[in-house]
Amino acid sequence: MSTGKLVFDIETVGENFDELDETTQEILTKWIKEGFESEEDYDRELTKIKNGLGFSPLTGQVVAIGVLDYDRDQGVVYYQAPNQPAEDSEAGKIKFKPMSEKEMLEHFWEGAKRYSEFISFNGRAFDVPFLMVRSMVNGVKISKDLMSNRYLSSQRFGAVHIDLFDQLSFYGASRSKGSLHLWCRALGIKSPKADGVSGDNVAELFANKQYLDIARYNVGDLEATKALYEKWRDSMRFS
Numbered sequence: 001m002s003t004g005k006l007v008f009d010i011e012t013v014g015e016n017f018d019e020l021d022e023t024t025q026e027i028l029t030k031w032i033k034e035g036f037e038s039e040e041d042y043d044r045e046l047t048k049i050k051n052g053l054g055f056s057p058l059t060g061q062v063v064a065i066g067v068l069d070y071d072r073d074q075g076v077v078y079y080q081a082p083n084q085p086a087e088d089s090e091a092g093k094i095k096f097k098p099m100s101e102k103e104m105l106e107h108f109w110e111g112a113k114r115y116s117e118f119i120s121f122n123g124r125a126f127d128v129p130f131l132m133v134r135s136m137v138n139g140v141k142i143s144k145d146l147m148s149n150r151y152l153s154s155q156r157f158g159a160v161h162i163d164l165f166d167q168l169s170f171y172g173a174s175r176s177k178g179s180l181h182l183w184c185r186a187l188g189i190k191s192p193k194a195d196g197v198s199g200d201n202v203a204e205l206f207a208n209k210q211y212l213d214i215a216r217y218n219v220g221d222l223e224a225t226k227a228l229y230e231k232w233r234d235s236m237r238f239s
Helices: 022-035 039-051 101-112 123-138 164-168 180-187 199-207 211-236
Strands: 005-014 060-069 074-079 089-091 094-098 117-120 160-163
Touching: 005 101, 005 123, 005 199, 005 211, 022 039, 060 101, 060 123, 060 211, 074 101, 074 211, 089 211, 094 211, 101 123, 117 123, 117 164, 117 211, 123 160, 123 164, 160 164, 164 211, 180 211, 199 211
Parallel strands: 005 117, 074 094, 117 160
Antiparallel strands: 005 060, 060 074, 089 094
């Protein structure tokens, strides 16, 4: 029987736009060709498209998956380190394990079988759909349904997924929704950006082969999400 809570977070990067086939490039840029007349506006929007390929599982891939066992306060970050020696390492309560994207996904879904409650920040809108699509691309079987029963009051069967972005924005009712950094700042939690790295830097770090730095940044996301969950649980969880 699956029990316990699992905090999770992913990091992603996009493909190189210039290496995409001509048809794909045309599909991705067709709307800006039609919508912008000046070359300056076109170039600005094209740069946004190139930098945003990592937000879609159709043009991006998972480069790190972090999981933290809430009760044991121990975790692991699976991360890609192409063409580097595959050596596990450890920093305190977190283990770092380099492997391929497919292997990361297999480890995540296999480990998920042991848990009944999952905690994320914006996991329903980003992390879980990305994981599910990339799992399909890699031929990996998904072990838990983390997308159904969005409202906590309806999560009576199967896995419970507490997306803190949903909870803290009251399922979108709040006008100001806030990023993980802003919530951490307001509540006195160390932000994952405190050490000078943000999600926007992941693609650059990956290109520069700073793979372990991406894994370490992911740990900050896990710890911040756990602390934010505790603040929400102690103040606003009604069940």
